[in-house]
Amino acid sequence: MFKHILVAVDFSPAWPLLKQRLESLSAWGAEQMTLIYVLSSRYPATPEETHRPYYEAKLAELISDLSSLGVNVDSRVLSGEPGAVLTETAQTLKADLLLMGCRGHNRLHEFFLGSTALDAARLTKCPLWLEPVAEDQISTDFDLLMLATDGSSLVAGAETLTGRLAPRFQRCMAVTAACASEGCEREIADAQSHLDKLAGCIEGLETKILNGDPRRVIVSEAKHEGADLIVIGKRGRNPIQEFVLGSSAEAISREAHCAVLIVPNTLG
Numbered sequence: 001m002f003k004h005i006l007v008a009v010d011f012s013p014a015w016p017l018l019k020q021r022l023e024s025l026s027a028w029g030a031e032q033m034t035l036i037y038v039l040s041s042r043y044p045a046t047p048e049e050t051h052r053p054y055y056e057a058k059l060a061e062l063i064s065d066l067s068s069l070g071v072n073v074d075s076r077v078l079s080g081e082p083g084a085v086l087t088e089t090a091q092t093l094k095a096d097l098l099l100m101g102c103r104g105h106n107r108l109h110e111f112f113l114g115s116t117a118l119d120a121a122r123l124t125k126c127p128l129w130l131e132p133v134a135e136d137q138i139s140t141d142f143d144l145l146m147l148a149t150d151g152s153s154l155v156a157g158a159e160t161l162t163g164r165l166a167p168r169f170q171r172c173m174a175v176t177a178a179c180a181s182e183g184c185e186r187e188i189a190d191a192q193s194h195l196d197k198l199a200g201c202i203e204g205l206e207t208k209i210l211n212g213d214p215r216r217v218i219v220s221e222a223k224h225e226g227a228d229l230i231v232i233g234k235r236g237r238n239p240i241q242e243f244v245l246g247s248s249a250e251a252i253s254r255e256a257h258c259a260v261l262i263v264p265n266t267l268g
Contacts, residue, residue, distance in 0.1 A: 001164065002127075004032040006095040008086050008116070009075075011037070011058055014101045014133035019065060021099065021131050021259075024142070026069045028168065033066065035059050035075040036089060038082040052077050083119020091125050098126055101133040102253070118250065121234065121262050127161060128262040130253055145169040146227040148218045148252065149176050151194035155233030158263040162231050163202045169228070173206040174198050175221055177214035215251035223257050231261045 002025060007018065022033065037055050059075035066073045078085050090098045102117055121128055147162040149155050159174075166172040178184065178191045188209060195207035210217040222230050232249050253260045 001028040001168075002030055002097040004034070004093065004095045005030055005097045005099055006034045006036060006086070006090045006093065008082070008098070008100040008120075009035050009037045009059065009062065010101070011055075012101070012133075015062065015065075017133045018099070018101050018131060021129075022066065023069060025097075025099075026071055030069075030071050033069075033071055033073045034089075034093060034095065035062055035073065036086060037075075037077050038085045039077065039079040040082050041080050049079065081119065082116040084123060086116075087120050087123040087125065095126055097129055098124055099129045099131060102130045117253070121249070121253070124234070124262070125264055125266065127264070130260045130262065132257070132259065141228050142169045144171045144173065144225055144227045145229050145231065146222050146225065147172070147174040147198075147231045148214065148248075149174055149194070149198070149233070150214070150248075151176060151191060154265045155263075157265045158231050158233035158261075159198060161261070161263050165229075165231070166202050166205070171206065172202060172204060173208065173225065173227075174202075175208045175210055175218060177210045177212060177217050179211070214248045215255075218248070218252055219255045219257075227258050229259045229261055230256055231263060234262050234264050 005022070005025060007022065009015070037059060039049065039052070039055070055077045056075070059077065063073045063075060076089070078089065086098060086100075089095075098120065100117055100120060117130060145162065145165055145168075147158060149159060162172065162174070174195055176191045176195060178187050191209050192207075195209070199205040199207055208221070210221055218230070230252060232252055234249060249262060253262065
């Protein structure tokens with residue numbers, strides 16, 4: 001599954017919640033975790049390079065926190081644009097997963113998702129796990145996995161990974177948003193045909209066609225069903241097209257009450 005997990009660290013009070021997620025993911029066969037702190041070049045208040053030993057020492061403390069997991073843990077302090085540095089490092093280290101915390105529904109949440117997390121989502125070549133770090137949102141349960149698909153080839157990576165993850169959850173559901181109005185019969189039939197095909201590949205898969213804007217109805221259905229993880233595909237064939245602003249993927253990442261796993265369409 002995720003043998004090498006790269007973790008974005010910002011030394012916020014969210015660390016205990018991210019640690020909980022790492023503890024649960026370690027049971028999936030993780031062998032290596034790499035903690036990364038980026039001295040951002042984006043903001044005037046960026047810590048100076050002379051502060052690097054301080055952050056290295058802080059990371060060493062976090063490594064100690066993870067000693068009971070039985071996996072190899074290392075760390076790095078890097079410099080540059082955080083989103084780009086994190087995704088480049090994940091690719092260089094051949095990480096299977098990039099884990100980042102995202103804030104709750106407030107100005108900081110908008111700021112964070114408008115910068116580092118969305119930059120990472122646009123650029124990542126490996127699955128990106130966005131973990132809500134608000135106390136009222138965190139859940140380390142693996143009860144319901146929800147795949148949001150539009151049936152296109154660009155979400156094939158998300159569908160493939162869902163099949164691999166499904167045995168880890170009590171339930172697995174695939175949803176697609178389609179027009180349910182009169183005259184949309186063909187669209188509905190095509191959507192159902194694709195969902196039926198997925199159900200034939202993933203044992204026990206539940207399927208559902210939702211009526212309305214996917215940016216709204218998928219988040220609403222996930223909350224109604226109590227999903228613990230939403231899996232979505234990252235569309236686009238190049239860094240300019242990928243994860244464009246206003247896309248369903250971005251909206252779901254912003255509004256979801258639970259963790260969101262963004263999967264590139266290049267996943268094998």
